[in-house]
Amino acid sequence: MSTTTEKNDFIRTIIREDLQSGKHQSILTRFPPEPNGYLHIGHVKSICLNFGVAGEFGGACNLRFDDTNPTAEKQDYVDSIKADVQWLGFDWQGEVRYASGYFDQLYAWAVQLIEQGDAYVDLQSPEELKANRGTSWEVGKDSPYRNHSVAENLALFEKMRAGEFAEGQAVLRAKIDMTHPNINMRDPVIYRVMHAHHHQTGDKWCIYPMYDYAHPLSDALEGITHSLCTLEFEDHRPFYDWVVEKVGFDNPPHQYEFSRLNIDHTLTSKRKLKRLVEMGVVTGWDDPRMPTVAGMRRRGYTPEGLKDFCERVGITKSDGLVDFRMLEFSVRKSLEDNTARGMAVLRPLKVTIKNFDEAVANFDALKSEKTVATLTDGVLWLSQPKHPNLDLGNRQIPFTKTIYIDQADYQINPPAGYKRLSPENPEIRLRNSYVLKIDEHILNEQGEVVELIASIDEKTLGNNPEGRKVKGVIHWVSATHGVPATVRLYEHLLLEDDEIADLPAATDGDDADTIWIKQHLNPNSLTICQAVVEPDLAKAVAGERFQFERESYFVADFVEHTSDKPVFNQIVGLKDSFKPE
């Protein structure tokens, strides 16, 4: 883990050495997502690495869509991925690139491999292909089509391209070694038949290259120097090297693998995140509970927070599980110094201040220098800074005869150690305002407190009360001038294994992902509060972030917030339970 400006992981060490030794004059990396879903926090790690090293070493980074599987991909995903990379604050070099942009060249190289005797068309069924591939403890078996002549293979490959085979009837395979200890080297498939429309190339092709073939050659074509990917591709590297060498690149790119990001309570698989969307357990890819970039943006996470988090996680070769609270720590840190504060009461309890009119009528005579206030039409407007950093400016808070405090701040039978209001402890400081004393509480038929009758100490606006100490400060909002708002509180969308209480019954026909998701869903991942916020908060524009004092950081929702009907999403709590190293 490192927070120093000079980052020193093994990849940066390699790049530094390659530049010093003159192996490369400059470096070029790429971020190569498949547009089969929205980007998630795992991709952010890869983006920060690829764009990060490019920036640090004066190189560049390409954005390339690895779009070799048209049935899983679509334009919406392409668009969202571009927007996400930009939102994180990174710029790719030149135009966006697509593996599909190289399909003609990739086809020509496949023909070249056939001509060199390095590839052949296999007509075995998918089942035979699988069975004859062998396992990690058993070698594979040569295909009966393996020794077809070059001419036969060229003719068959042309037939594949011309659409004369159905899906699964024919594949093009690299001719390497069916007894190779690495299963990825046992004549891997490099082209398959797919009668599918492609979001970029339309209906031009009915054969599509496999990722393992398209990826190294796309890297080589673009002149990528360091091809950075996650550890599961380590076993694919021999084929990566094989293919760029056979095609004839003199100075081919090199692949380096680093560990995937895994975080507790968090899915980092587009496939599973897509399932969440399809199951309707979230409102979409951008649901604020989703670990997608779109979801985290809507949640109010900042690009700075995400980048700081990735920096703290660092780049290593060992897989591990990162504490979710570390992500929250980074997001919170990015908000502390620049986020305006305000008061919002999430579970309102009405307080009527009996002596309001008399008390505030004297405010001019009694207020201290620290408090700027103006009495207009029975409303006392308190001018208060939005943040300890006074550069963020002031706001006007209306103080009125009826206010709301949070239900949790008054308890008839408080637990031990409770520091807020109760019949035994009826006095407390109202934040930015007077000391309040509860005189009586009103109960409903169920015995719940529905209103408090109180009075204020008129000498306490900006001054300590005389002759006694009042402990505790609570927030409040004017009942007449506050604005009703929808406030969403979040918990983890998914529970860890040891947090699951009751397993729901599996329904017939559910696939493994669906069953797993149903079992792990947190029923409390979303709580909606009908809150009241001070007027300054309601003026927020969508995407504006605030600290609701004594509560959490919140963001005005990008999709649903308006100043008439404010909607805020909880970003992160105020307290740290995580200490970074």
Ligand code: ATP
């Ligand atoms: P998913 O399983 O979610 O689809 P993927 O690896 O198949 O992930 P790609 O779109 O192929 O998704 O990934 C683009 C790049 O992001 C790859 O280089 C991949 O290694 C990297 N990446 C994906 N997931 C993670 C992760 N959890 N941590 C770090 N890098 C990741």
Ligand code: MG
């Ligand atoms: Mg993938």
